[in-house]
Amino acid sequence: xxxxxxxxxxxxxxxxSLIFGILAVVGLLVLSGVYWFSSSxxxxxxxxxxxxxxxxEMNGEHAECIGDPAFFDSPEWEWVHEDSAFEDMxxxxxxxxxxxxxxxxxxxxxxxxxxxFTFADESPMTLIGVAIVAGLIMMLLASxxxxxxxxxxxxxxxxxxxxxxxxVWGAKLAAACTVCAAAVVGLLVLAFxxxxxxxxVRGSVGTLDSAWWEDNLEMLGRAVILSLGMxxxxxxxxxxxxxxxxxxxxxxxxxxxxxxxxxxxAMALQMKFPDRLSLYTWVGAWIDGKIELHDxxxxxxxxxxxxxxxxxxxxxxxxxxxxxxxxxATLAFxxxxxx
Amino acid sequence: xxxxxxxxxxxxxYSRAFRQPHNALDGLDLxxxxxxxxxxxxxxxxxxxxxxxxxxxxxxVDGGTMRIFDQEVxxxxxxVVSQIGAVVESPQFFKxxxxxxxxxxxxxxxxxxxxxxxxxxxxxxxxxxxxASVKGYSLGMRQRLAVAQALLKQPQLLILDEPAxxxxxxxxxxxxxxxxxxxxxxxxxxxxxxxxxSEVQQLCDSMTIVSRGRRIVDGKVADIIAGHGxxxxxxxxxxxxxxxxxxxxLKEAAATAPEADVSAVVDRDRLVVKGAAExxxxxxxxxxxxxxxSELRAETKNLESVFLELTGTAPVPGETVQIGQSVEVPAxxxxxxxxxxxxxxxEVQAEGAER
Numbered sequence: 001x002x003x004x005x006x007x008x009x010x011x012x013x014x015x016x017s018l019i020f021g022i023l024a025v026v027g028l029l030v031l032s033g034v035y036w037f038s039s040s041x042x043x044x045x046x047x048x049x050x051x052x053x054x055x056x057e058m059n060g061e062h063a064e065c066i067g068d069p070a071f072f073d074s075p076e077w078e079w080v081h082e083d084s085a086f087e088d089m090x091x092x093x094x095x096x097x098x099x100x101x102x103x104x105x106x107x108x109x110x111x112x113x114x115x116x117f118t119f120a121d122e123s124p125m126t127l128i129g130v131a132i133v134a135g136l137i138m139m140l141l142a143s144x145x146x147x148x149x150x151x152x153x154x155x156x157x158x159x160x161x162x163x164x165x166x167x168v169w170g171a172k173l174a175a176a177c178t179v180c181a182a183a184v185v186g187l188l189v190l191a192f193x194x195x196x197x198x199x200x201v202r203g204s205v206g207t208l209d210s211a212w213w214e215d216n217l218e219m220l221g222r223a224v225i226l227s228l229g230m231x232x233x234x235x236x237x238x239x240x241x242x243x244x245x246x247x248x249x250x251x252x253x254x255x256x257x258x259x260x261x262x263x264x265x266a267m268a269l270q271m272k273f274p275d276r277l278s279l280y281t282w283v284g285a286w287i288d289g290k291i292e293l294h295d296x297x298x299x300x301x302x303x304x305x306x307x308x309x310x311x312x313x314x315x316x317x318x319x320x321x322x323x324x325x326x327x328x329a330t331l332a333f334x335x336x337x338x339x
Numbered sequence: 340x341x342x343x344x345x346x347x348x349x350x351x352x353y354s355r356a357f358r359q360p361h362n363a364l365d366g367l368d369l370x371x372x373x374x375x376x377x378x379x380x381x382x383x384x385x386x387x388x389x390x391x392x393x394x395x396x397x398x399x400v401d402g403g404t405m406r407i408f409d410q411e412v413x414x415x416x417x418x419v420v421s422q423i424g425a426v427v428e429s430p431q432f433f434k435x436x437x438x439x440x441x442x443x444x445x446x447x448x449x450x451x452x453x454x455x456x457x458x459x460x461x462x463x464x465x466x467x468x469x470x471a472s473v474k475g476y477s478l479g480m481r482q483r484l485a486v487a488q489a490l491l492k493q494p495q496l497l498i499l500d501e502p503a504x505x506x507x508x509x510x511x512x513x514x515x516x517x518x519x520x521x522x523x524x525x526x527x528x529x530x531x532x533x534x535x536x537s538e539v540q541q542l543c544d545s546m547t548i549v550s551r552g553r554r555i556v557d558g559k560v561a562d563i564i565a566g567h568g569x570x571x572x573x574x575x576x577x578x579x580x581x582x583x584x585x586x587x588x589l590k591e592a593a594a595t596a597p598e599a600d601v602s603a604v605v606d607r608d609r610l611v612v613k614g615a616a617e618x619x620x621x622x623x624x625x626x627x628x629x630x631x632x633s634e635l636r637a638e639t640k641n642l643e644s645v646f647l648e649l650t651g652t653a654p655v656p657g658e659t660v661q662i663g664q665s666v667e668v669p670a671x672x673x674x675x676x677x678x679x680x681x682x683x684x685x686e687v688q689a690e691g692a693e694r
Contacts, residue, residue, distance in 0.1 A: 005447060006444045007448070009444060010433075013436065013444075154431065154433050156397060156427065157431070158445075159396065161448060162448065337398035
């Protein structure tokens with residue numbers, strides 16, 4: 001317990017933890033600010049008056065054109081007579097083309113652009129995005145904490161105090177997961193509060209019935225589990241590579257190039273449902289609860305072949321990958337010399 | 340009373356691509372008695388740090404046994420680790436943490452009180468710098484911090500790899516007094532690995548010298564120095580051209596006298612004479628040959644000369660001693676027999692060795 005507490009403190013006292021924490025909170029404030037300033041519950045009197053003025057001006061100009069057969073004789077419109085494209089056009093058509101839209105009468109609505117943030121509709125995806133970004137941050141933080149300890153020599157120091165390596169590794173993983181869970185839940189609560197406040201003041205809350213809570217809490221729960229998995233993955237890769245850069249390189253390599261290569265390979269093999277080779281597909285299935293892949297390779301078929309990936313299947317695959325890498329890291333830590 | 344540290348036949352080899360494996364430890368034996376400051380010496384690459392790392396469970400060994408406080412390590416290391424404080428190789432810490440926080444985290448992890456952190460900071464002279472981040476510490480300050488973390492647990496066994504590294508003269512003096520006080524007043528057993536031989540000579544009660552992963556000699560420092568390293572005389576002449584003539588004269592005189600084992604070797608501007616019972620015999624033999632000396636000095640035996648002799652790393656004019664060129668010690672089974680290195684012969688066990 002002492003070791004766990006000191007690992008927790010070590011992780012919290014790192015400068016990178018502080019920087020990431022500040023960045024995450026600032027990011028949330030910016031996101032809420034964007035919703036806050038882009039959302040409104042309806043146009044103000046001033047906006048309405050301006051929009052009505054615009055509509056009246058457009059309608060008036062069109063009426064003036066229709067009523068004045070010499071409208072296009074003024075120097076301003078002289079070029080219309082010189083352009084052969086408008087030679088055979090009637091006066092009404094010219095009016096419709098240049099100063100109006102025929103029979104359509106403009107209203108103030110045409111000049112008002114109102115976006116209303118509806119909490120019930122938009123917050124779930126935003127909150128899941130927050131959980132995934134927090135998971136990515138924790139993955140970097142966990143890999144950096146383990147990697148820095150190897151490169152600084154702190155690991156050797158710690159093992160001189162605590163020769164039971166499994167205990168050390170367990171304490172480090174537990175501390176990383178605890179910080180991750182606390183950070184993700186904390187950020188979700190903050191995001192929820194900020195978005196709810198935005199909806200109350202600047203938008204609409206919508207209907208938050210029991211079905212809404214049930215669906216979204218389940219989805220958010222899976223997002224939190226995913227971020228914990230990402231934390232364990234980051235720590236395990238750093239433990240295997242004994243350097244932050246190696247863990248970061250593997251993660252960035254997969255995100256940037258690996259997934260693309262997998263897709264190219266799938267295309268080259270002409271396999272059905274090539275998307276199933278991408279981890280993003282399985283992550284999507286895990287979060288959403290289910291994902292359907294469609295295959296149209298049979299051009300004569302009326303309906304595509306469908307492959308359904310459920311959250312359970314995605315959980316098994318993603319969990320298996322994380323567990324496999326964690327076991328490898330554990331084995332490596334247990335057996336390899338500490339130089 | 341059984342030794343605090345007991346190592347027997349320790350082996351460790353590192354595999355190398357396309358080359359023979361490197362035997363870092365090749366059947367090493369080591370014993371350290373309680374309440375002593377024990378020096379652990381050897382040339383670079385002789386296996387000192389590997390041995391200490393193996394003792395502390397940082398590396399796996401290929402063979403042999405190790406016991407600390409009568410417990411087999413590394414299997415029972417968790418049982419005795421609370422009594423061991425150690426610094427292995429260069430002190431390294433997380434550079435953004437302060438000295439105090441570094442110690443506090445270690446103390447917290449092992450249930451050591453915060454008050455003890457302040458005590459050791461005071462003890463190693465880092466109290467005023469405790470708030471500063473380790474990034475700004477000099478090598479000497481990091482060394483002090485490393486020793487502080489080793490002392491945190493109030494250990495009964497202190498293992499220090501190059502503790503004087505980077506310390507200023509006052510720091511070295513302070514460290515020496517601290518370690519001797521710990522050993523002789525507090526009963527702490529201290530194992531020190533160092534290349535500062537004059538420091539080891541002043542600090543240590545006993546020592547083990549290793550070469551190429553095997554023990555050459557062990558015992559009390561004074562006994563080893565007395566038992567090895569022939570005393571010699573340095574002779575200089577007004578004219579350096581007399582040196583070969585003087586050497587021949589001494590050899591001729593030795594051939595007809597009881598001093599049959601006398602050797603006289605020209606070393607740059609001096610003549611080094613070994614095996615002469617008295618300095619007077621040298622002056623007489625030279626005077627009889629009509630050669631008059633300008634200086635005659637008896638060379639005092641010291642650990643450096645003994646070390647260089649035993650490890651076969653004495654510098655030869657015009658040559659550089661390469662890493663791994665130290666003396667090869669026969670396997671432990673034949674340890675009682677003399678070991679041969681080139682033209683010279685050395686006894687593997689010191690006459691003054693305890694065992």
